[in-house]
Amino acid sequence: MFRPLAVLAIAAAASLATAAEPAAFTRTTIDLGTVVSDLEASVRFYTEGVGFQELNGFEVSADLAGAAGLTDNKPLSVRVLVLGEGPTATKLKLMQVTGTKPRTGDNTFIHSHTGFRYLTIMVADTAAALTRLEKIGAKPLAKSPVTLPEKLAPGMSLTCVKDPDGNLVELIGPTP
Numbered sequence: 001m002f003r004p005l006a007v008l009a010i011a012a013a014a015s016l017a018t019a020a021e022p023a024a025f026t027r028t029t030i031d032l033g034t035v036v037s038d039l040e041a042s043v044r045f046y047t048e049g050v051g052f053q054e055l056n057g058f059e060v061s062a063d064l065a066g067a068a069g070l071t072d073n074k075p076l077s078v079r080v081l082v083l084g085e086g087p088t089a090t091k092l093k094l095m096q097v098t099g100t101k102p103r104t105g106d107n108t109f110i111h112s113h114t115g116f117r118y119l120t121i122m123v124a125d126t127a128a129a130l131t132r133l134e135k136i137g138a139k140p141l142a143k144s145p146v147t148l149p150e151k152l153a154p155g156m157s158l159t160c161v162k163d164p165d166g167n168l169v170e171l172i173g174p175t176p
Helices: 002-020 039-050 062-068 126-135
Strands: 032-035 053-060 076-083 090-095 118-122 156-162 168-174
Touching: 039 053, 039 076, 039 090, 039 126, 126 156, 126 168
Parallel strands: 032 090, 118 168
Antiparallel strands: 053 076, 076 090, 156 168
């Protein structure tokens, strides 16, 4: 009888010690920076098609971009899109670096090459998302939307589309 209580006491003490440690992150939402080939087309896809809102963007000087290792001393102009509200909202930072021609990857399938492969965006209304995407000429891939298994996500479907650069975007929401 004392052993289980001792184990619980040790676990509780460890939990308190962990709670007293300072947080490792000031924010747990990740911002994603993406270089695009056509900035206006990408902003249109993510705002009008997917539903992001645009915030004020910013400029990064050539000196700062070079010193940080972001570019080879080329300035950046960053357009900031947001999904949600407040300081923890997801931010997608789109940029096109003037005077460069970045290589494209093989985006045929998620296993075509390494690296970040897709964005997953949870939508409240799949039918509305499909209507917005259709208005800008973006079509679902393969047989999307597909209903997800009940054990995985009851009543939800997965729709896959590609952005103007061929990056895969998953939209998960109620089955239309």
